[in-house]
Amino acid sequence: MIYILFIILSIYTLIIGVLIFGFTKMKTITIHETTPKNSFSIIIPFRNEAQNLPQLLKSISQLNFPKEHFEVILVDDDSEEKFQIQSYKYEITLLDNIRKSNSPKKDAIETAINIAKHDWIITTDADCLVHPNWLLILDNYIQQTHVKMIAAGVAYLEKKGFLHAFQNLDFLSLQGATIGSFGIEEPFMCNGANFCYRKDFFFELEGFQNNNNIASGDDVFLLQKAIKKDKKAIGFCLHQESIVHTSSVDTWKKVFFQRVRWASKSTEYHSLFGKSVAIIVFLANLFWIIFLMLHLLNQINTNYLLIYVGVKCIIDYIILLQTATSYQSKLRWLLISMIVYPIFSTTVAFYSLSGKYQWKGRTFRR
Secondary structure, eight states, X not given: OXXXXXXXXXXXXXXXXXXXXHHHHOOOOOOOOOSOOOOEEEEEEESSOTTTHHHHHHHHHTOSSOGGGEEEEEEEOSOSSOOOOXXXXXXXXXXXXXXXXXXXXXXXXXXXXXXXXXSEEEEOOTTEEOOTTHHHHHHHHHHHHOOSEEEEOEEEXXXXXXXXXXXXXXXXXXXXHHHHHHHTTOOOOOOGGGEEEEHHHHHHTTTTTTTTTSSSOTTHHHHHHHHHHHGGGEEEEOOGGGOEEEOOOSSHHHHHHHHHHHHHHHTTOOOHHHHHHHHHHHHHHHHHHHHHHHHHTTOSOHHHHHHHHHHHHHHHHXXXXXXXXXXXXXXXXXXXXXXXXXXXXXXXHHHHTTTEEEETTEEEEO
């Protein structure tokens, strides 16, 4: 058993080490052009977001980008209270979602794309805030790289308390793995809260066809299609001002089902590397619990437990620190989170196998 535990730890350390190395290969983009050459349709699917939308739309109104070079398309997915558009100095359209599949968000994005006026599509979420240079950075990235699809950073707004610190650390680890995977040219994750692609490339990939029976995954599954079609057409825009900020949720129940929704997508990864990462991360956390239980039963030496936990915590800390430094975020409640996380993530992983989760007041099956 000891040998198996340390084999898992060795593989885990190697994989996270590779992602850390990949992160170091990523370069922050610099702004060379202030005159835009691209235009964007910003798509925002929402459901019951009357409190959050005004803040997002206000942040969009502060964009350092010509108003004629972007539009905003809001897609209402059966909200209980209808949202009323206020007066803004940019073009904004409000649509009702046209449902045709098991995935409300994918349906909402397709509903908007069908009327989008501009060549580039950007999806974000209603509870997000964008930086004034958001579109300027993306436009520069397109001009410098000539890609057809762009993943970019998402970070939590800073809040006090262990619950929010725990979510921030978890999210930083995901962002670190995402950036690292792009650095080694094996991308397998992205986030739909800051995802950009050419409209014609979306149709070339046949959109969400063949995976719209899965409620989530409007980002990852489209990325996988793009990788299969043309890996060189995809990039990650690394810049502090391209990061979209969102709010962490306020209860453990919401955190749990949010993570279950995210975890349920990992079983559908096409990338061998992506699947390997998901499996090894799960096993490393599972064996952390097994190691602890064996120690409590006096079945293993304390030194073995300390080595396992110590090595895992060190390698986790490196990728967290790497991402936090890039995102200008703080690592709060770190030690307690490292103790809680293996239990939390393992529970999420086992529950996600059922394929059932709650999202936006609805219950879905994968």
